[in-house]
Amino acid sequence: MSLPTFKYNPNPVALNVISKEKTICPVCKQEHESVNEGPFLSIDDVEGICPWCISDGSAAKLYDGEFQDPSRCDQVENETFIDELIHRTPGYFRWQQEYLLSHCGDFFATEQK
Secondary structure, eight states: OOOOOOTTOSOTTTTTSEEEEEEEOTTTOOEEEEEEOSOOBOSSOOOOOOHHHHHTSHHHHHHTOBSSOGGGBOOOSOHHHHHHHHHSSOOOOOSSOOOBOEETTEEOOOOOO
16 A cells, blocks of 8 residues: 655655554554654654554544644645644654745645655
8 A cells, every 4th residue: 555645745754754664553443564753742642653544634633633833834824734734744853843834825845855
């Protein structure tokens, strides 16, 4: 099964955000060959989330969590773009905390290695 596509993080494997590792996803309860290694901001300490539960928003909804810190993003008017970035895009770790920029009302995609 190929990985879902993430508009704002088009190559999460190259950024070491999604790795090939067996997991039983705590959201969908299914076994997968890929797992999120990036940040997930939630009251609960959640590990093993599969990329498909990130992509469809079910992980963020179940745990009332975020994959990006909304205070570390440019402001955009379109709520759909904000929701996709915060709740349906795997985050990544940087040496300094990331800040996600926008242009023409939409966010930039994460740079690739």
